[in-house]
Amino acid sequence: MPTVQDVTRDVSELAKTFAGQLLQPNSPGYDEARRVHNGLIDKRPALIARCRGVADIVDALELGQRLGLEIAVRGGGHNVAGRATIDKGLMIDLAPMKGIDVDHKHGVARAQGGVTWREFNRETQLHGLATTGGVVSTTGIAGLTLGGGIGWLMGRHGLALDNLLSVEIVTVEGKVLTASTEENSDLFWAARGGGGNFGIVSSFEYLLHPVGPMITGGLIAYPFESARDMLHFYRDITRSLPDDMIVFAGLVHAPDGSGTKLAAMVGCHCGSVSDGEAAMKPLKAFGTPVMDAIGPISYSAMNSLLDAAYPRGALNYWKSSFMSQLSDEAIDALIECFARCPTPMGQLLLENFHGAACRVKPADTAFPHRAPGYNLVVLSEWLKSADTARCTDWARRSYDAMKPWLASSRYVNYMEEEANDQSAAAYGANYPRLQEIKAKYDPGNILHMNQNIVPAP
Incomplete structure (x- = not known):
């Protein structure tokens, strides 16, 4: 492990040509730069290299290896497991690169x-x-x-x-x-x-x-007492959605912070507004919603519709796996799990996979999950550190309760911090080929602060 003096000496030398910022723990702006979106993650890098261009990335990588520092890479800093940062290592931060x-x-x-x-x-x-x-x-x-x-x-x-x-x-x-x-x-x-x-x-x-710019989309929500009927309806409509339409469903809380539990669907139709309005009619005709905000909306607004539910600095712990189908028993289990949710920001989400995303062969890209179905996200989110134990416990218990209906495959972007041994579940039959390519480009596993692929021996 390099000393503070070693880091300071080499940083001072690199600073002569580095276009971005090199921040150490005593530097102005360090505390803000070290934070990522998930407030549960609180790490202190020995050095943050805020890059302005490709040459900065090259030099930061070389410096980190020369000093023997573990290296993490930050883009948007949104990864829920906090893999964009690292204690006592080097964070290579691409956030200033906005071209x-x-x-x-x-x-x-x-x-x-x-x-x-x-x-x-x-x-x-x-x-x-x-x-x-x-x-x-x-x-x-x-x-x-x-x-x-x-x-x-x-x-x-x-x-x-x-x-x-x-x-x-x-x-x-x-x-x-x-x-x-x-x-x-x-x-x-x-x-x-x-x-x-x-x-x-x-x-x-x-x-x-x-x-766009105008498409059709929005959120429609029902009382929690209607959750079973809504999820049955959701299962039925997602069997035959047009390619232009995506619908996610969730058991969520009201956005006013009251803790009121709701069952909701969020839909988006990316075709013409007239086609979108026709495609959305079955959603709008179902049940008796407490809120119906589905209608014409700009694509940019649709893309930011859920932002307020995921504020920067909130504490998050997620678990996730794919589901090939949504059985009656799985629906009942979801409702039972959500009834015990201890945080008014917690959610159970179902992301439907269909259409073009499922027409790519599993071996054509490293991402192998191309079967129609759902991605279940057990999303625990809260604001006070005193609630951490019970909120993470709820997520783990809920995920365990859903295991009888989960597939073995997992979405790598939602994997929790302790799931480093789950790469095979994330990549399936593609994993051995990924290991070989890892061995070619990073045989020493320098870039391991990620959902890590171990190089082939």
């Missing part, structure tokens, strides 16, 4: 690794274009895309990673590579789902699609 270039004539956008989906959509929607992005707009494009990319457009256009044309990536050797289907194709395959295991992605090139 976005939209080529609307060719339907392509390139964005740097610190961009969030709100920032990305703001630029692309000037031209009525979009690509599949996160359902929360404050999420960074980097982590979401590299791990999968669930979003409102995935029924029509696939996951975020399915829309990648290329990435620029800095390897642990300091090489700056372009990866695409034509160039470094093995690295491109691995980057589409394999997370940050193979290098630091400095920029992403996406295919864009005509979307």
